[in-house]
Amino acid sequence: MGTALLYDEEMTKYKLLWVDPACKIEVPERLIVSYEALVRSGLSDRCISIPAREASDSEILLVHSELYLEAVKKTPYMTLEDLKEFTLQFGDVYFHPNIYHCAKLASGSALQLVDSVMTGKVRNGIALVRPPGHHSMHGAANGFCVFNNVAIAARYAKQKYGVKRVLIVDWDIHHGQGVQYCFEDDPSVLYFSWHRYEHQNFWPNLRESDYDSVGKESGAGFNINVPWNNVGMENSDYLSVFCHVLLPVAYEFCPDLVLVCAGFDSAIGDPEGEMCATPDIFAHLTHLLMNLAGGKLCAVLEGGYNLTSLAQSVCQTVQTLLGDPLPQLANLRGPCKSAVESLQCARSAHRRYWSFLKHAADPPMTDISTKHIKSAMEEEEKTEMAEEERCTEGKVWPEPPERLCPPVCSASVLPDDVACPDGLKRLSSSKDLEPLLVSKLKNRFRTAAVDGDRVTTFSRLYTLIEKLVANEIRNGLVLVPDVAAAMMCVVQDLTSDLVKRVLVVCVGKEKELDYVTTDGKVLVVQISSEDREEQRSKYYIPVCLKKGCSDTSGFIQAVLGLLLPLGYEYNPDLVLLVRMPGSGVVDSMWQQLIGLLQGFAKGHTLVLMQVNEKACMGSTASALLGHPAPPLQDLQTPFPEDGDALERLRERLQADWKTLQTTS
Ligand SMILES: NCCCNCCCCCC(=O)CS
Numbered sequence: 184m185g186t187a188l189l190y191d192e193e194m195t196k197y198k199l200l201w202v203d204p205a206c207k208i209e210v211p212e213r214l215i216v217s218y219e220a221l222v223r224s225g226l227s228d229r230c231i232s233i234p235a236r237e238a239s240d241s242e243i244l245l246v247h248s249e250l251y252l253e254a255v256k257k258t259p260y261m262t263l264e265d266l267k268e269f270t271l272q273f274g275d276v277y278f279h280p281n282i283y284h285c286a287k288l289a290s291g292s293a294l295q296l297v298d299s300v301m302t303g304k305v306r307n308g309i310a311l312v313r314p315p316g317h318h319s320m321h322g323a324a325n326g327f328c329v330f331n332n333v334a335i336a337a338r339y340a341k342q343k344y345g346v347k348r349v350l351i352v353d354w355d356i357h358h359g360q361g362v363q364y365c366f367e368d369d370p371s372v373l374y375f376s377w378h379r380y381e382h383q384n385f386w387p388n389l390r391e392s393d394y395d396s397v398g399k400e401s402g403a404g405f406n407i408n409v410p411w412n413n414v415g416m417e418n419s420d421y422l423s424v425f426c427h428v429l430l431p432v433a434y435e436f437c438p439d440l441v442l443v444c445a446g447f448d449s450a451i452g453d454p455e456g457e458m459c460a461t462p463d464i465f466a467h468l469t470h471l472l473m474n475l476a477g478g479k480l481c482a483v484l485e486g487g488y489n490l491t492s493l494a495q496s497v498c499q500t501v502q503t504l505l506g507d508p509l510p511q512l513a514n515l516r517g518p519c520k521s522a523v524e525s526l527q528c529a530r531s532a533h534r535r536y537w538s539f540l541k542h543a544a545d546p547p548m549t550d551i552s553t554k555h556i557k558s559a560m561e562e563e564e565k566t567e568m569a570e571e572e573r574c575t576e577g578k579v580w581p582e583p584p585e586r587l588c589p590p591v592c593s594a595s596v597l598p599d600d601v602a603c604p605d606g607l608k609r610l611s612s613s614k615d616l617e618p619l620l621v622s623k624l625k626n627r628f629r630t631a632a633v634d635g636d637r638v639t640t641f642s643r644l645y646t647l648i649e650k651l652v653a654n655e656i657r658n659g660l661v662l663v664p665d666v667a668a669a670m671m672c673v674v675q676d677l678t679s680d681l682v683k684r685v686l687v688v689c690v691g692k693e694k695e696l697d698y699v700t701t702d703g704k705v706l707v708v709q710i711s712s713e714d715r716e717e718q719r720s721k722y723y724i725p726v727c728l729k730k731g732c733s734d735t736s737g738f739i740q741a742v743l744g745l746l747l748p749l750g751y752e753y754n755p756d757l758v759l760l761v762r763m764p765g766s767g768v769v770d771s772m773w774q775q776l777i778g779l780l781q782g783f784a785k786g787h788t789l790v791l792m793q794v795n796e797k798a799c800m801g802s803t804a805s806a807l808l809g810h811p812a813p814p815l816q817d818l819q820t821p822f823p824e825d826g827d828a829l830e831r832l833r834e835r836l837q838a839d840w841k842t843l844q845t846t847s
């Protein structure tokens with residue numbers, strides 16, 4: 184299934200008609216450059232174009248009051264003076280004779296997107312709209328927003344498709360207070376927002392934007408705010424919050440639909456955000472949400488005022504929605520102190536509501552919400568500085584890397600008598616081994632004549648890895664007689680000269696893992712029921728689950744809270760996913776793991792399985808081909824000892840691995 188793209192140039196046909204410094208950044212060019220970038224890059228042609236439509240009155244009234252709607256209806260007929268007058272009753276927003284029409288198109292586009300996804304016409308999609316929506320409230324326009332596009336879409340999805348749980352992820356740099364107000368007592372809509380806050384010194388300066396606004400009454404726990412109290416947040420900060428706050432809760436919530444308030448003013452160069460995250464981060468944020476809700480994801484444009492980073496970020500998002508390989512994120516260095524404080528506060532505020540956050544630490548000693556007094560004075564000094572001096576002084580960043588699709592997505596190396604799963608390309612021609620390699624294998628296995636089929640297997644493995652590294656294929660599946668031996672061979676013989684860093688994810692326990700690397704060329708994360716604490720080192724990290732890999736709750740917690748951060752920090756060139764026989768890992772969990780691992784090494788994942796486990800080749804192939812993993816149904820509360828052990832393991836490892844840091 185494809186990716187929907189909604190865009191209508193009508194939504195570029197309104198603009199600010201008078202002088203208002205607060206609103207001058209919201210210009211029609213925002214939409215024009217975004218769409219043109221998609222066209223120029225060829226991405227728009229790969230999408231399924233869905234027409235925009237006007238939202239009806241009843242759809243708008245799902246969120247807004249009749250009084251407000253009737254008032255806005257009058258704006259097309261107002262004189263310039265009347266429009267100015269009308270605008271004064273709201274904050275940081277402007278009206279225009281054509282904005283009511285565009286606001287209906289913006290909301291209607293979001294609804295068209297929901298229809299396309301919920302009817303299965305497309306898998307996911309994005310609506311490029313203006314005016315944005317997440318600041319508008321029941322009875323008021325605000326922050327460039329007229330109708331709350333995403334809030335209307337959430338209510339519409341519930342009403343028309345009986346969607347039980349909607350996750351709204353707001354990665355815009357402003358707090359979508361309109362969305363928070365709309366759903367704060369509603370447990371069927373989980374609203375997550377991070378936003379520039381600076382201890383309430385940043386617009387919209389609301390006390391209720393802080394981390395302790397967790398929702399009300401039956402909605403308690405279903406509103407997550409992560410305030411950024413400093414500017415300059417980077418890719419590491421964003422990824423840490425996803426791994427340690429949003430994703431654990433999102434997986435436990437298990438939504439039927441994901442809506443994204445896709446604002447790109449959180450990207451580098453934006454005058455509003457003043458953050459430093461690069462456009463390629465949105466490729467990963469999108470990817471990390473795409474295995475939820477069976478891949479049903481609707482992204483709706485909110486903010487984004489630097490036309491260059493906006494266009495690049497939109498392209499990065501669309502490319503991921505289309506399933507293209509992810510870019511490698513370079514030199515992640517762990518979250519900054521302020522980000523750790525914020526995520527620690529958010530985690531501790533929510534630990535009573537979410538079993539996946541149950542073991543979160545107490546809030547930091549320096550309670551960050553009282554800091555706003557002091558920082559107000561700092562704020563005073565800052566405003567003395569010239570405006571342009573303080574904001575984006577010529578931020579520059581590299582063009583996002585090309586994300587080329589290899590000619591073959593998934594290849595397989597199988598014994599001759601095993602059928603190849605649909606969609607996989609069989610590499611049967613095992614080329615003759617270089618004599619060098621044969622001698623290596625011989626002395627490796629110290630047998631005079633390395634037996635025939637083993638040489639065949641390793642020659643095929645070698646062929647596969649060569650093609651992965653050459654980007655001729657994206658990922659691969661290999662069935663071998665002895666998976667542990669094959670793993671050793673791949674790690675020690677086949678990859679040494681081909682790749683710089685291999686991430687080995689070992690699922691289940693194995694007979695002997697009789698080597699531990701210390702040079703950093705290999706990072707082994709082993710998830711099993713075995714407690715190998717004594718063997719742990721920086722590059723060998725055993726995660727012990729009391730009930731083993733069949734405990735999906737413990738497994739996904741270890742993946743989100745440990746494997747993902749580690750993987751991002753380690754930044755491998757190859758991922759080796761080894762499924763030990765008898766691991767007991769549940770199929771949906773196995774597919775989720777393969778899906779999430781695609782975020783590393785441009786998707787170069789090599790799956791090693793034992794021949795006698797060929798029964799799960801089908802689902803492995805499906806995940807390797809990029810089909811969304813099935814949702815993890817009814818997750819139990821993780822075993823306390825596992826949750827505790829994971830928290831302790833993170834604390835012990837965070838000296839070596841900064842992205843594991845969740846406490847300041
Ligand atoms: N009143 C002092 C300056 C306030 N600037 C307000 C900017 C509103 C931004 C809204 C937005 O970006 C939506 S995503």
Ligand SMILES: [Zn+2]
Pocket residue numbers: 355356357446448455485486487
């Ligand atoms: Zn914004």
